Amino acid sequence: MSTSELSATDLASDVCELPQARGPVTESLFKALVRSPGSMSDAVADQLFVDCPLFGEDTPLALYSLYELHYRGFLNVAEGWEWDSNCLELRRNLERAFIRQLRHEVKTLYGSVTVAPDDVVQALRELMTSAGPSLSTFMSVDGTPQHMREFGIHRSPYQGKEADPHTWAIPRLKGQSKAALVLIQFGEYGDGQTSKMHAELFSDALEAMGLERRCGAHLDAVPGASLSAVNLVSLFGLHRRWRGALIGHLALFEMCAVDLMSHQVDAMRRLGMDGAIPFYEAHVASDVAHERIALNEMVGGLLVDEPSLSDDVVFGARALDLIERKFAERLLSAWSVGESSLRRCEQQSPRDFQASAMTPMFFLT
Ligand SMILES: [Fe+2]
Ligand SMILES: [Fe+2]
Structure with missing residues (x-):
């Protein structure tokens, strides 16, 4: 949906549509999110990530979009997805990858934290x-x-x-x-x-x-x-x-x-x-x-x-x-x-x- 197709109510709401996918994780996630909560397959939640969780494109956008469900959400994405079990499973996997990479980067730059x-x-x-x-x-x-x-x-x-x-x-x-x-x-x-x-x-x-x-x-x-x-x-x-x-x-x-x-x-x-x-x-x-x-x-x-x-x-x-x-x-x-x-x-x-x-x-x- 382009901005010009949005109604005045949509624009006033400050909530936006889903972004464009940037790879396999966001592709499968966004396809699921426009359907009804509960319809995401286990394969979407358990897939491997194709790029860096910190500095890539597909993986950071997937995590960002899942977090957005806890803020204002997206137009045309049902609120029930916020606590969908496969959404949470995918988010957990993305977070693990994010933290692993973050710890590595922080340790490399500053040494061990104590x-x-x-x-x-x-x-x-x-x-x-x-x-x-x-x-x-x-x-x-x-x-x-x-x-x-x-x-x-x-x-x-x-x-x-x-x-x-x-x-x-x-x-x-x-x-x-x-x-x-x-x-x-x-x-x-x-x-x-x-x-x-x-x-x-x-x-x-x-x-x-x-x-x-x-x-x-x-x-x-x-x-x-x-x-x-x-x-x-x-x-x-x-x-x-x-x-x-x-x-x-x-x-x-x-x-x-x-x-x-x-x-x-x-x-x-x-x-x-x-x-x-x-x-x-x-x-x-x-x-x-x-x-x-x-x-x-x-x-x-x-x-x-x-x-x-x-x-x-x-x-x-x-x-x-x-x-x-x-x-x-x-x-x-x-x-x-x-x-x-x-x-x-x-x-x-x-x-x-x-x-x-x-x-x-x-x-x-
Ligand atoms: Fe501020
Ligand atoms: Fe401040």
């Missing part, structure tokens, strides 16, 4: 200051409108559900760490004002850049490696066993946000994309406080209650740092030779590139 509870904050600070190539610095100085739009499209699967994966940790914590997480999330959800919710501000930013405001509408253009950034936090969020990693992930996110978002504000201002600025400015305004709350109360409180989670907290932060390093390297490498960092997308929405000042963008694999 950090005492008292050393966790220092380990997080070291990650913050030893960041890889700075995408946001590049954007603030040399970024073009096309780079900004590509960046927005890469981020859209996460920003459309910004804060939601971390919210899953709330019932899994107690005391000070729980209260701190709720305080951070309250800010992410706009202090109770819909128009200030960060996910809403991001949709406003997409629109201001001349892009379709529904985040799911860009899925076909987003590479699997960028979807893995969302899969990472969804996996940590959906499993109580990974609550420590989820808290480490959020803490590093908050610690890095002010600098990153300040650079984006500079870039948007330099390029005259003023309508996109409120999203980035909202983070500059709130994340100084969020960083302090995240470190002192959320991480600190968690490690008082559950000191055995110290390695997991650092693992979650290292996993985020790893994914973001690879993300920055990939985008900067494509842009350095004048190529797009997005996937080829044959059926892009006509609204996607309607901004008059924009150079036509061609999606490259």
Whole structure:
């Protein structure tokens, strides 16, 4: 179904259709999802994966799509699929492959994780200051409108559900760490004002850049490696066993946000994309406080209650740092030779590139 065939209700709902398949796993999964729940064969759930669970295309998209059933879902996919046993079996197999690869990558880059509870904050600070190539610095100085739009499209699967994966940790914590997480999330959800919710501000930013405001509408253009950034936090969020990693992930996110978002504000201002600025400015305004709350109360409180989670907290932060390093390297490498960092997308929405000042963008694999 193309965007032009969607009804006004569909567009207003913010829920999008299934993306295009990228290989055998997504092909068989998507064929099943448009049928009735319960009709998926065991063979779909138990099939072998053909590419890298972190940096491939078919496997990350399959996992992303299964996680999406726990968020807003897809148009024409019945809600009953969320807890379908074969869906869960396929998701479990994909998660095992994802975690296996993630552990390998983290160990290769940082060595084995063993950090005492008292050393966790220092380990997080070291990650913050030893960041890889700075995408946001590049954007603030040399970024073009096309780079900004590509960046927005890469981020859209996460920003459309910004804060939601971390919210899953709330019932899994107690005391000070729980209260701190709720305080951070309250800010992410706009202090109770819909128009200030960060996910809403991001949709406003997409629109201001001349892009379709529904985040799911860009899925076909987003590479699997960028979807893995969302899969990472969804996996940590959906499993109580990974609550420590989820808290480490959020803490590093908050610690890095002010600098990153300040650079984006500079870039948007330099390029005259003023309508996109409120999203980035909202983070500059709130994340100084969020960083302090995240470190002192959320991480600190968690490690008082559950000191055995110290390695997991650092693992979650290292996993985020790893994914973001690879993300920055990939985008900067494509842009350095004048190529797009997005996937080829044959059926892009006509609204996607309607901004008059924009150079036509061609999606490259
Ligand atoms: Fe935010
Ligand atoms: Fe924040």
